[in-house]
Amino acid sequence: MTIADKVKMLDGKEIPVFGFGCYNSYGEEITNAVAAALDAGYRYIDSAARYRNEAEVGAALKNFAGKREEIFVLSKVWPTAYDAVEASVEKSRKELGVEYLDAMLLHWPGTDETRRLRAYETLLQLRDKGRIGTVGVSNFQEEQIETIKEQFGAYPAILELEVHPGYQQNALQDFCAERGIVRIAYSPIGRGRYQENEVLQALSRKYGKTTSQVILRWHLQRGTVPIPKSGHKERILENADVFDFCLTEEEMEILRGLECGGRMGLDPLTFNG
Numbered sequence: 080m081t082i083a084d085k086v087k088m089l090d091g092k093e094i095p096v097f098g099f100g101c102y103n104s105y106g107e108e109i110t111n112a113v114a115a116a117l118d119a120g121y122r123y124i125d126s127a128a129r130y131r132n133e134a135e136v137g138a139a140l141k142n143f144a145g146k147r148e149e150i151f152v153l154s155k156v157w158p159t160a161y162d163a164v165e166a167s168v169e170k171s172r173k174e175l176g177v178e179y180l181d182a183m184l185l186h187w188p189g190t191d192e193t194r195r196l197r198a199y200e201t202l203l204q205l206r207d208k209g210r211i212g213t214v215g216v217s218n219f220q221e222e223q224i225e226t227i228k229e230q231f232g233a234y235p236a237i238l239e240l241e242v243h244p245g246y247q248q249n250a251l252q253d254f255c256a257e258r259g260i261v262r263i264a265y266s267p268i269g270r271g272r273y274q275e276n277e278v279l280q281a282l283s284r285k286y287g288k289t290t291s292q293v294i295l296r297w298h299l300q301r302g303t304v305p306i307p308k309s310g311h312k313e314r315i316l317e318n319a320d321v322f323d324f325c326l327t328e329e330e331m332e333i334l335r336g337l338e339c340g341g342r343m344g345l346d347p348l349t350f351n352g
């Protein structure tokens with residue numbers, strides 16, 4: 080596996096196996112970080128209207144030396160914009176400075192099912208008009224994903240969800256894997272919280288890799304697409320340097336044992352934006 084590899088989605092399109100997260104970084108820092116990530120070989124940029132930095136991300140995309148079709152640009156619609164999805168998509172597209180978005184997700188399910196389904200339907204319409212490539216969701220639960228299938232005849236191609244060793248969401252991940260839904264792991268290194276973990280430190284010593292690299296490798300071997308974020312070039316390079324070692328089956332099992340229900344993000348069952 081290499082950073083340039085891609086995986087096929089339910090809609091026949093492809094997404095890179097590794098991405099770069101753009102949350103919580105602004106101004107020149109995020110422009111330089113995205114540029115460094117593209118230089119380092121990252122080919123999927125994970126953006127969102129909510130990050131309020133899409134123009135700065137776009138400044139780096141504009142200077143990308145390769146062809147537009149070599150990179151995968153994903154953005155998300157925030158729940159408070161579910162009555163104005165088309166405008167939100169258009170704003171993201173313009174700020175990112177791209178002709179089309181490779182994927183667009185509903186960022187959170189919210190508690191209002193009617194609104195959620197209407198927003199999803201609008202994304203499907205925009206896809207059918209060729210304005211976006213792939214339609215997906217983030218932070219959705221099994222039942223909400225099944226409802227989409229019942230209403231629109233197909234599963235979303237992507238579920239972006241919080242995953243790191245202490246919060247693995249194994250049941251939801253298995254549910255997606257069985258249905259061919261691509262899983263994107265957000266906060267994949269738990270925002271740096273595993274540096275002192277002894278199990279990870281032991282693997283870190285064995286492979287001559289950092290604990291973050293061990294975790295990112297674990298995601299890849301589980302078939303989950305990790306999207307680590309860093310504002311620092313050396314960490315951007317470090318996080319991408321995970322394609323030259325392999326954890327054993329036994330080690331994968333040991334890491335499974337780190338699950339402890341340690342969600343860091345918001346509660347998808349109640350959050351409305």
Ligand SMILES: NC(=O)c1ccc[n+]([C@@H]2O[C@H](COP(=O)([O-])OP(=O)(O)OC[C@H]3O[C@@H](n4cnc5c(N)ncnc54)[C@H](OP(=O)(O)O)[C@@H]3O)[C@@H](O)[C@H]2O)c1
Pocket residue numbers: 099100101102103125126186217218239240264265266267268269270271289291292306307308309310311314315317318344
């Ligand atoms: N769909 C959603 O609801 C949702 C929610 C949250 C996040 N996301 C997406 O997922 C992306 C990643 O998640 P995240 O930003 O929450 O967390 P993360 O990628 O797990 O961690 C980022 C944090 O870890 C630090 N870091 C990065 N590389 C490191 C390394 N090698 N060693 C030690 N520390 C390191 C970064 O600091 P420095 O920047 O200082 O290096 C930053 O503070 C986001 O950027 C966003 O695109 C999506």
